[in-house]
Amino acid sequence: MNQKIRILAEQILVAMGIFIAFLLLFESKLMLPLWLQSAGRLHPLLLHFPIVLLVVALLMSFFENQFDAAGRLVVQQLSRTIYLTGVFLAGVTVVFGIFLSQEGGYAAEPLQGHKWTGSGLYFAGIGTYFLIYIRPISQTFARVASVFVVVGLIVTGHLGATLTHGEGYVLAPFQTKTLTTTVALEDAIVFEHVIQPILEQKCISCHNEDKQKGELLLVSQEALLKGGKSGKLFVAGNPEISLLLQRIHLPMNEKKHMPPTGKVQLTEEEKTLLALWIQAKANFKLKITDLPATDSLRLVASRLLSPATLPEERYAFEPADAQTLARLQTDYRTIAPLAVGSPAVAVNVYNQAQFSRKTLEELLEIQEQVVSLTLAKMPVTDADLDLIASFKNLRKLNLNFTEIAGTTLPKLSALPSLHTLTLTGTKVTFGQLAKNLPQLKSLKQVSVWDTDLTPQEQTKLQKLFPGISFALGFQEESAAPLQLNPPQVQNQTLVFNQKLPVKLMHPIRDVEIRYTTDGSEPDSLTSPVFKSLIITENTKLVARAFKKGWYGSSSVSFDFLKNSFQPDSLRLLYPLNRVHLAEGAHTFFDGKLGAIGANNPAWANFWAGARAQDMGVEARFDNPVTISSFGLHYMIEEDTGIFPPEWVEVWGGNDPEHVKLLMKLKPPMPAKGDSPTLKIAQGSCVPVSVKYLKIVARPLTAIPAWHRSKGNKALLLVDELFLN
Template identity: 40%
Template sequence: MQTVKRIGGGILFGSMVFLLFLVVFESFLQIPSWLAVAGRLHPMFLHFPIVLLLISFFTMWIPVGKGADNEWLALLRLVAALSAVITAILGMLLSLEDAGEGNVLLLHKWGGVSIAILGFLFYSYHNFLVKHVVFTKLFTIVATFTIIITGHWGANLTHGENYVLAPIQKQQRDLTPPDKAVVFADVIQPILESKCTSCHSTSKLKGELLLENMEGLLAGGKSGPLFIPGQPDTSLLIRRLHLPMDDKKHMPPASKPQLTETESALLYAWIKAGAATEDKLFSLPEQDTFRILATAYLQPAVPTQPVYDFKAADEKKILALNNNYRIIVPLGKNSPALSVNLYGRNIFTSKALEELLPLKQQIVELNLSRLPVKDEDIKLIRQLTNIEKLNLNYTDVTAKGVEQLGTLTKLRELTLSGTAVTAPALEKILPLPELKSVFVWDTKIDSVQLQPLKAKFSNVYIETGFIDNGDVMVALSPPVIKTPQGIFNKTTTIEIRHPFKGVDIRYTLDGTPPDSVSGLLYTEPVAINESVTLIANAYKKGWYGSTPVQAAFIKQGFAPDSISFITKPDPKYSAETPGLLTDGALGDYANFSNGEWLGYQKNEAAYYFFFNNKVTPKNILLQMLQNTGGHIFPPAKVEVWGGMDEGHMQLLGKLAPRVPEKNEPARSLQENIQLTTAELHCLKIILHPVASLPPWHNSKGSPGWIFLSEIVVN
């Protein structure tokens, strides 16, 4: 034992001298490639000193015997000190190779050196320390704190700022209203903070690039300017975003959270528009692409929380399964549905999935992105029978595994980017009844193979992503309907524009979606003298068509002198007075929680309209909402009664609107009810909700909702 201690002590002393040499002459050293390999072992070795030092410190707080036991404790202190010094040396070598700079890197480096010195002193002067108990305990407390804080700095370097505390802190930022937003501070900077500053901040200045403020962006890094205003295609920032994921220069690195398509499009449009900084968003031209994208980004659609027929899981069970590498959260407030995210490629095993099976009924979203998930694991995933959203991006799943997903009948969204999926395997899962979107970019499936699949399964959106092969096709932004929707008197003209030149705008006036062939071609403002629902798309050769934009225009009718509720709307979707129905403001179909809609589910919607002077109405127009995912359907039946007062009425008209089909998009509805000619002072309008949702709906049998925004008497 003495020989081992003597040899080990000599190695420890020599290692300590070498470490101090690296510290003193750091700025003059250039390491060979074989030492660079050694430096990269730092993350593997750092766990040894943490554990061994803490155990050896703990022995100073408990009584120990003498003799052989103390010999082994001395050996423990030697190994702990030696591992601390070796880890610090490897960390110094790694820092010499890495060009990163910043406060956190500097703090972590000096923290590691301090731990090595403390470990060396603890071993070398142990005989002195045991004679001074109070001082020794204080020494171990300081050393333990140094280990913890140094580890925290290391986690920030490898995983991003505030990695340890991030799960318990608020993740979602507050969005600034578009009319008050500043271009850089409220749109661009939040994107950079969420996806870029973990590597490019004052705490970690990788590549000499600072992205915390506009000054850093303009200064660029060691590779040169980050962007050229007005020239996004030649800007370094955009080029790095579009590099293949496995390219080491791709930004952000593959191990970090990636920019969404919307975020990438915003950066591109911002640079193309000249990279404004202090300008207000609404100071940009109304048709500016960046303004259009940023407005949509700052005003995301309010998600509809679906209703599920299964019970919530035991909260204690969920809490027990949550850990640093598996996060389980409810899909929404008071929702029994669960969303699960798994992390940690190096520690993932099939057991992490198997442990989820007690929650198999409640899990509706599962994210396994970039984990070594294999075909054998699919048999576990298939047991999650209510799963709606599954992310298998960059996993080891092959075509054989993908084919097994055909039993997940409630699956709505599947992401297979970066996997070995094939076109035949994809064809076997596209018939899934609820499937709406599949993502297969960065796979071996080419456009020739996808074309027949897209034609055969037109109800499923298949995303192939951005591929810069010299023949780039990207989606156009939607056209802009300049004329505000609402009530008009006699006649009006509708003006539609698009910021790009040479774009064909196709539109319809009956609420049906236009396409590049059958839609009316917009050439000049459209004159209308009756109520219409306009839907428009933009098309251009070499581009994908835009998403549709919709607006309703309703011709003014007889204004009632007063309105009263016969049945009041649901308190969640109510108004103080029924005057909302004749205020001339049409509800936004993309947001039914904004106070512009009256909602009914448990009873019919019924109103009295009173006219002081006799009127002879010809029809009633109802502006309503259809959102099948939110259980909002047209009414099953509408009745219009009229007479000289409430006690003397006759049925003047009725309507049974068409029941929506599966996968129809959310939209504004205008239903016209033709009336029998009659003079009257009073109208009674009754809308009956759908009593039972259709068999194809995931809440079949439940009652539907009616949402109503405007009633016009013509």
Template identity: 40%
Template sequence: MQRWKNIIFNVTLALNILLFFLFIFDSRLHVPPWLQVVGRMHTMFLHFPIVMLALCIFWELFSGYKKSYVGVKAEIGDELLLAAAITSVITALMGLFLSREDGYTADLLVWHKWGGVFISFLSLGWYVFRVKVRQIKPALLTTALAAMVMIIVTGHLGAGITHGQDFLLAPVIAEKQKPVVLFEDAEVYTNMVQPILEAKCISCHNSEKAKGQLIMETKEMLLKGGKDGKLWDSTQNDFGLLMQRIHLPPQSKKHMPPQGKPQLTEEEAQILYYWIKSGASFTTKVAALPQKDTLRLLASPLFQTIETDDYTFAPADEKKINALNNNYRVVKPLAIGSPALGVEFFSIEKFKADQLKELLNVKDQIVSLNLDKMPVADEDLKTINQFANLRKLNLSFTNITGATLGELTKLKELKLLSLSGTKIKASNLAPLVKLPKLTHLFIWSTAIAPEEINKLQREFKTATIETGFRGDTVVIKLNPPVIQNEEQVISQPVPLQLKHYVKGVTIRYTTDGSDPDSIHSPVYDENVMLDKKEIIKAKAFKPGWISSDIVEKIFYKAGVVPDSVQLVNAPDPQYKGEGGLTVHDGKIGSLNFRDGMWLGYRVQPMEALFYFNKEVKVSSVTISSIVDINSYLMPPQEIEVWGGKDKASLHLLKRMQPEQPLKEKPAYLTGYDVNFNSSEIKILKLILKPLPKLPVWHRAKGDKAWIFVDEVFLN
């Protein structure tokens, strides 16, 4: 045994001499490929010296001091120290070889190397002078403490190189506790793209460890790219290097993130794809994106809004809320289960200042207050400033002059303030700079001059000043009408509710899915009723203005309700909705197909059986679905409807092939109508077959398509 100890000690001593020599001439060191393999074993081998040194510290300090055990203690301690010394120097040499690879260039790496070399020398020195160290208790404590501190510090620096700075302490560092960002304030890059890069990319592409000479910590470095070129190019079919690497097979050497690292989710990959496709802007706000923009839809589940934010104050007494509601004032919760209240006034003639004071009964719960076009006076702001939790205040086209705007500085939570169409002056706005959370100030249609607005924008450093459009010679495009009907499933006739906020606008609409025009399409009035499945498209027109974009919504008629539904083929586990209940619960899913309201099928067809306790007469089936071409969600290849009195007597009622898209387009909701001769049935079978291959023009041509269903209506 002693012979082997001598051999190991001599090897350890020789390796430490080699380590010292290589460390001194580190800048001239060239590592051949076979040694690079040895170097890459550093991360696997480094646990041995850590464990050995930890055992040495424990054994030397806490193994006992009875004289009868001194010999045994010394022998075991010697072996542990020697094991720590040999593993430390081997690990340090491996790390030195690894450090010569590309990407390890920062100061953090230098200190990590110094730490590894120090631990190796300390371990060897401790073994050489072990007898004297044991005899002097302060020396033993100092040596053990130095070893423990160096293990922690060097390990922390190594973790920083591999996983990014402050990896160890990140969960408890206050700076890492990012504030909650609401949808209204979120930016596409800062709040959607950058968190993905930080979580999945920066551990290998940072200023401490720049693999491929690529650093992804700043906008400037992202635009610069790495040794293989720029990260993206929106003019290329595949949008460049970043998207190429993401979509390589996981086993590919160039796939990013590499195997063993956390991989991008489907949602994260889509966010990067659509961000690059839209031009990779670093400043675009989510709320500024079009309503049907895919990035905006992907953002919806990621952020709270003012209406759906998590409020901690207690809800108001329901009796108080009911007492405040009348024909001219509505007080209601902003979201289901939320204590936050929104207040709207409707009648100019009936408005009185006392009606604001009555709201003080629920002042802590009011988050949104809409006084648009009401005869609110300057002195009324003394009442409004008592709503301490107010986030959104609309004073547009009121009678305020701005003389008492300083009263609003007490609203420390205020985020959105609209003073459009009032008599305010630029000087009146100065006190509002003190509002700590103000993000949007609307002052369009006021007498404030453009040069004054520029000055104000410099003063309001955290708030965006919205001024609307200025210019008398340019034709302006109308914004789309608003379809106010919330319920899309109609059980009885209801009036169609269309609205536009610009006076003098004519709204024209269609119910057959065609686009409305300014001549042939009917003009909307309040007598239009919805009583069957209809695709409402509406458009706003006004002389001297560019007509608006089309707004669209599908309404379904709730017909015969089955007594039970059996899904013969189970949906994909990711998109299983609520099982069979999903297709007859009266709820229409959104364009966000991950909202838990959809049934998704890809490998096998959707096959469902609808059971009725009594015979029913059915002549049509309508299937509510979604098409999202970029996410591989396509119309079914074929739909079959079967019916009969029992399973044995089922016969084909109708077979149809929905029209397939011929090019890429934004995601949209749709419904498939299958009409057939009226039949009396007790069982109906529905089969939807997904496309076996995506079309040749699709970027994933040849791959399997998805079909999504959320509601089936029988009439």
């Protein structure tokens, strides 16, 4: 490296250290522009570069004595350049990390630990650089200092992993618990010994005290009952309308599918257990022996309570060639060994559009090793069962939500070890099952819920095959109709720019969704059936779900809101309440709408009183935009003192020195006892071209006399602003 460039870089290191110290000292007063918030999100990308460079440089300095004098000089110069670059990038990473921390949403303790160890690592890197390359000290001392830097990298990385993935993320593979327990059957409690271990294995890594994804905590009974940002986790006795089951049964490519893609997924048995427990009123004290001997929950749960000394299944076949397994892996087909060293593999197939019979034919190369095959939601038909029967060592076959009708089930009799068959959501009939199941001699468990089997047929099926455990689904003993849960919106955001194709869905098959856009209640006869809908203006869409044999769902409304202009830069004029920082100024144009509840992370919070506590935002545009209307989205919860703004002013012009009042809004106040709701204050003006906007909202300075907090200052919660 050129000496002048190196000296400049060394000076930048010191200057960056001063800048980082300044950020740490005055972090609470930072107000970041929009582009800097985006820069902060580069922190996870950047952090890998300095780690590699610092380790490489330190290793080079350790082994430089292995070279002759000329080689040693080259190594020293190269390691110095690499180390200098690594420390510089570490500094940039720290700065971006501090910016990222301003967005909130991270547990305080691991955030502080990661922030201070990362910052300390940067300063230690500067010190080590100067001790090794500027003021050389003894080689032993330099090596000790280098070791401390590497240890600092490990500690900082561990705290970062804890921050993003939860406590114990690094050691989790060595601490995996098994669902199988040695508790005596007569002492076993369904939740404690069956349900809770499932949550601990598959869910708590994202829903613990340190990482509450979706504001959902799963570490206690109270937390489970409370639910999260999207509402209650389950409705006791009603699995069909329970959010937990909706999320775990969503397709893998859905963003809201749980556990997320990349995490270990729930098995069909685990999904069944969760559903059956909720159907059994989600009783936290229920013992397994309290259930009838033929109860599905008791039968499935009992299998998990066998002694831990049961012999592990042995396989007589050899493992498949590693290169063959690697070649057969695709983006839509995973092949994984059942356990370390096991020759048996489990195959999962995804993406309906990519599936064909060839998908199965290609697996014939490893037909001997496949013991578990998951084809859920694939376009598999009865004609494909002859090919599936070629996997002669198959133990588990998942055909959930396929086109299987059961006419060729006898073909599976060629599978002597098949003990688990899941046919949930298929077209199988009682007649086909009664006729063909006797030919599957090894079958121990069959799942047939969400099929057309009547409750009477389900009961008859259990009597016909007492040696098979049937997961029969969610029918109540009385066979009384259940109410559908409301439709769901699949759009990533309800805020749009010019037009938006609306996406509605329902987790139960063959449900008809009807809707209105005039605010009226949809009915099952005259309201339009939802198929496709494109909106171009602010729209309140009200929807209900209907299905024969079910009670119609309650109505649900979605506010689709238009925002035509995105500011190029934003700045808060007055500080946010420290309790609700949301995403700073970026909050008002990030497309994230808040839900009822003051703790929803989308809300920015303001207190009434002095002008310094108003809501004030400056928005700038690089090129002029023509504004004719404005909207402000806010929450009302009068019982807790959350009121509309007293007034809203919108000022505009080409720069801060040349502005005029474009509009002033005075939203209506709620009445005593009004339900919590979300509202939008809207106003219009003569179209005007502006490059600068100033928006000020005054929180209510005196709560009405009818309120128990009369005369006190109100809260103002705002999530989005709209410019059209």
